[in-house]
């Protein structure tokens with residue numbers, strides 16, 4: 085069953101509005117997934133992007149989708165049509181890609197999984213706007229031009245809302261969140277590898293709490 089782009093974009097918008105930050109997670113051990121997601125949800129961060137950068141990622145998505153009440157689990161680092169299909173079968177509720185390609189966009193058209201595609205130029209944003217996308221990831225946010233570049237798009241591209249990701253920290257998130265065309269930011273700082281490996285779920289909950297408080 086397919087779903088039209090407007091409906092899928094509404095889902096993306098709702099997900100982006102759940103909290104000021106979407107944590108970008110690299111998970112090495114699927115056993116960490118459930119306690120990590122519970123800590124994030126307890127700290128006020130429900131939407132979680134599990135990147136397909138490790139073999140454990142799909143098992144992690146399956147576990148969070150099945151066991152963590154209040155979590156909205158998504159898939160990140162989606163590069164191909166088969167990534168999208170595998171993540172949808174695993175129970176992902178949204179998908180994020182670092183960029184866009186014709187094949188991936190065609191697969192997204194055929195999928196019910198809402199896609200938040202990445203862009204780094206106004207031309208890419210316009211190409212996706214033509215296809216009905218109104219919510220985009222700005223990647224890699226800091227190296228590509230940061231809040232200054234994104235702010236410069238607010239006037240000529242007023243219909244588009246962004247989730248900047250890449251190089252953002254707790255300290256710099258506010259520079260982006262204060263822009264009129266930003267709904268949330270993405271970042272890996274909430275789930276550092278040392279805390280995951282140590283099982284420091286209280287520490288992750290604290291990082292989530294600080295991130296959730298960014299929207300005053």
Ligand SMILES: O=C(O)C(=O)C[C@H](O)[C@H](O)COP(=O)(O)O
Nearest residue numbers: 160161181182249250251271272
């Ligand atoms: O996996 C993806 O789909 C990506 O596009 C890359 C991530 O968004 C960045 O790796 C964020 O990581 P930090 O810069 O450490 O916050």
